[in-house]
Amino acid sequence: MANRSSFxxxxxxxxxLVLHFRTSKGVVQAxxxxxxxxxxxxxxxxxxxxxxxxxxxxxxxxxxxxxxxxRYTGKTFLYGQEVMALSDEEFRRTIRWNRIAMVPQAAMNxxxxxxxxxxxxxxxxxxxxxxxKSKALEKAVEMFRLVGVPEDFVHRYAFELSGGxxxxxxxxxxxxxxxxxxxxxxxxxxxxVLTQANIMNQLKRIKKxxxxxxxxxxxxxxxxxxxxxxxxxxxxxxxxEVGDALRFFxxxxxxxxxxxxxxxxxxxxxxxxxxxxxxxxxxxxPPTGCRFADRCHRRFARCAEEPPVIEQHGRLVKCWLYTxxxxxxxxxxxxxxxx
Amino acid sequence: xTQATADIKIDTTRDERVKPASDAPSTRPExxxxxxxxxxRVWFELRRFGxxxxxxxxxxxxxxxxxxxxxxxxxxxxxxxxxxxxxxxxxxLHRPTEGEIYFENRRLNDFSRREMxxxxxxxxxxxxDPYGALPPFMNVRRILQEPLxxxxxxxxxxxxxxxxxxLEEVKMTPVEEFLPKFPHMLSGGQQQRVVIARAMILNPKxxxxxxxxxxxxxxxxxxxxxxxxxLQQAHNLAVIYITHDLSxxxxxxxxxxxxxxxxxxEQGEVNDLLSNPKHPxxxxxxxxxSDPDAANAMKFREVPSGEPxxxxxxxxxxxxxxxxAYFIADVCDKETPPDFDVGQGHLARCWLYR
Numbered sequence: 032m033a034n035r036s037s038f039x040x041x042x043x044x045x046x047x048l049v050l051h052f053r054t055s056k057g058v059v060q061a062x063x064x065x066x067x068x069x070x071x072x073x074x075x076x077x078x079x080x081x082x083x084x085x086x087x088x089x090x091x092x093x094x095x096x097x098x099x100x101x102r103y104t105g106k107t108f109l110y111g112q113e114v115m116a117l118s119d120e121e122f123r124r125t126i127r128w129n130r131i132a133m134v135p136q137a138a139m140n141x142x143x144x145x146x147x148x149x150x151x152x153x154x155x156x157x158x159x160x161x162x163x164k165s166k167a168l169e170k171a172v173e174m175f176r177l178v179g180v181p182e183d184f185v186h187r188y189a190f191e192l193s194g195g196x197x198x199x200x201x202x203x204x205x206x207x208x209x210x211x212x213x214x215x216x217x218x219x220x221x222x223x224v225l226t227q228a229n230i231m232n233q234l235k236r237i238k239k240x241x242x243x244x245x246x247x248x249x250x251x252x253x254x255x256x257x258x259x260x261x262x263x264x265x266x267x268x269x270x271x272e273v274g275d276a277l278r279f280f281x282x283x284x285x286x287x288x289x290x291x292x293x294x295x296x297x298x299x300x301x302x303x304x305x306x307x308x309x310x311x312x313x314x315x316x317p318p319t320g321c322r323f324a325d326r327c328h329r330r331f332a333r334c335a336e337e338p339p340v341i342e343q344h345g346r347l348v349k350c351w352l353y354t355x356x357x358x359x360x361x362x363x364x365x366x367x368x369x370x
Numbered sequence: 371x372t373q374a375t376a377d378i379k380i381d382t383t384r385d386e387r388v389k390p391a392s393d394a395p396s397t398r399p400e401x402x403x404x405x406x407x408x409x410x411r412v413w414f415e416l417r418r419f420g421x422x423x424x425x426x427x428x429x430x431x432x433x434x435x436x437x438x439x440x441x442x443x444x445x446x447x448x449x450x451x452x453x454x455x456x457x458x459x460x461x462x463l464h465r466p467t468e469g470e471i472y473f474e475n476r477r478l479n480d481f482s483r484r485e486m487x488x489x490x491x492x493x494x495x496x497x498x499d500p501y502g503a504l505p506p507f508m509n510v511r512r513i514l515q516e517p518l519x520x521x522x523x524x525x526x527x528x529x530x531x532x533x534x535x536x537l538e539e540v541k542m543t544p545v546e547e548f549l550p551k552f553p554h555m556l557s558g559g560q561q562q563r564v565v566i567a568r569a570m571i572l573n574p575k576x577x578x579x580x581x582x583x584x585x586x587x588x589x590x591x592x593x594x595x596x597x598x599x600x601l602q603q604a605h606n607l608a609v610i611y612i613t614h615d616l617s618x619x620x621x622x623x624x625x626x627x628x629x630x631x632x633x634x635x636e637q638g639e640v641n642d643l644l645s646n647p648k649h650p651x652x653x654x655x656x657x658x659x660s661d662p663d664a665a666n667a668m669k670f671r672e673v674p675s676g677e678p679x680x681x682x683x684x685x686x687x688x689x690x691x692x693x694x695a696y697f698i699a700d701v702c703d704k705e706t707p708p709d710f711d712v713g714q715g716h717l718a719r720c721w722l723y724r
Binding site: 074080081179193194195223224225226227228229231232235236250251252253254255256257258259260276277279280281290291292294295296297298299300301303304305306307310 | 592656
């Protein structure tokens with residue numbers, strides 16, 4: 032592992048991260064002012080629906096940018112070291128994959144069909160750490176054992192493996208350089224429930240035994256709770272709530288998070304799930320003020336203005352309801368309900 | 371309706387089935403079994419180098435069930451368990467290798483082209499991926515017009531009226547706004563509504579929904595499930611709901627069948643089966659399904675490792691035995707278990723209940 036500038040600083044701090052894309056229709060504000068912090072040996076889950084910018088956020092952290100970037104600003108600190116200030120070349124050499132690795136979305140379908148999977152897992156070691164091939168292959172075998180792939184599979188090709196096994200290979204590729212942090216983008220979304228449960232078990236084990244840290248990006252709230260220490264909810268390019276998983280799953284604060292939680296069908300409860308009326312706003316010219324206001328059941332006059340980020344018992348929520356104005360509003364609606 | 375009366379109904383239809391399958395429609399319409407599947411096998415031949423027999427993929431192996439008018443049934447299973455092959459055979463897209471399918475007491479196996487055309491007006495199909503299921507070069511009006519033209523609705527005014535009615539039923543209003551739109555201009559939820567409208571436009575008696583919400587976002591999912599449920603009730607539709615997600619089953623169907631490796635391993639009434647699963651495979655599925663709860667992060671889930679078997683050479687005996695925690699040597703790996711009744715029509719194909 033590379034040298035750390037400060038051991039006291041959290042593993043990853045993301046401050047005011049902005050990633051806008053230029054398209055023929057206008058500027059898409061995919062990531063618009065995202066802040067969060069990740070401690071070592073912690074798993075943060077980023078929950079959001081399609082088009083909310085969660086995958087763009089992962090790409091922005093790893094600096095895997097397409098060509099049509101319009102604006103890319105903000106700061107990310109890795110153990111206190113400002114990595115956004117590094118040059119692209121330096122970032123590629125020292126940070127990407129050596130310290131932050133990723134399992135991209137649909138990774139299991141992105142394996143190279145003409146390379147043996149063992150060689151693919153060994154490749155980052157040879158490229159990023161200049162390791163000899165025989166040594167790198169040994170390490171690959173070790174990783175296979177760790178993620179639950181039979182060792183003799185190193186000589187196989189991707190098409191000879193099932194979806195679950197391919198997904199594990201993709202995970203091994205991220206683990207092999209012993210990074211500080213792994214970003215998982217929808218790691219189990221195309222898999223069967225039993226395979227999914229097995230892979231989540233494996234991730235828990237890796238987190239516990241290796242002290243690995245994760246950012247898990249998903250739309251699947253139920254599965255996300257399998258790994259989450261903290262939860263961040265993303266809506267229309269912004270994080271609207273961040274909090275401790277224990278408290279979040281009991282009582283989400285932001286109206287969008289509340290509605291989203293209520294929309295999850297549950298196996299062990301008979302209560303009917305609800306749905307959220309309407310659609311998320313376009314990220315080209317999103318509304319000024321709160322971006323959820325149009326669909327919000329708790330909306331009031333103040334929501335036309337950009338909501339502040341409020342801290343409440345160690346949780347952050349971006350909503351006017353938790354300001355003094357909002358508290359009055361809530362009391363008013365509460366007494367209305369009682370009448 | 372209690373399970374007991376349902377059983378009696380199934381029995382009477384069984385008697386009727388003995389009669390030669392004439393082309394006369396059912397003598398008691400809208401009662402009893404709409405669809406009967408009997409010992410259905412769908413095998414696909416494997417060939418070596420394009421010729422030379424190399425075995426069969428036994429996608430569906432001995433499946434039987436009845437579906438009454440207006441009844442909903444969920445078929446649950448993982449990918450490769452044969453649920454899609456079963457569905458496609460019911461839709462008439464695959465021919466049964468063995469066994470029979472009866473629709474209103476008419477034998478599907480020997481339908482002529484004409485009869486097949488009639489059959490397709492009686493059965494609606496809601497695909498999994500709405501964007502893939504809608505032709506990108508047709509607008510909503512043309513998409514909905516197509517089945518009407520094929521079914522021989524000649525009067526343009528009548529077609530237009532039916533298109534509007536179908537769109538109103540799936541709550542795509544104002545209708546004028548949506549008629550000229552192309553699929554890419556619609557959100558995922560709206561696309562799925564168009565797919566449902568298309569499936570419903572010929573007033574089918576049976577709707578086959580193949581994972582209708584798995585491609586949609588959580589907040590839209592429930593909306594589509596509710597819409598399907600409302601349509602089912604309003605039109606007394608029989609629905610086959612195919613899914614891998616156990617947590618949505620209860621909101622939608624009354625009966626459930628769990629499939630594993632081409633066979634139905636357990637079936638019963640939904641709440642009974644979900645709260646009291648008998649087959650080790652069903653138990654594993656339920657154990658593996660999570661509800662959002664922070665406590666999940668603290669524990670490991672007890673799920674069988676390994677993967678479903680090859681359907682070319684499935685394991686002898688019970689097909690789940692290589693992964694089963696309750697494996698009984700010399701029993702489970704020797705003989706195929708029959709369906710054991712574990713109470714009130716709840717059937718489990720497992721030697722534990724002999």
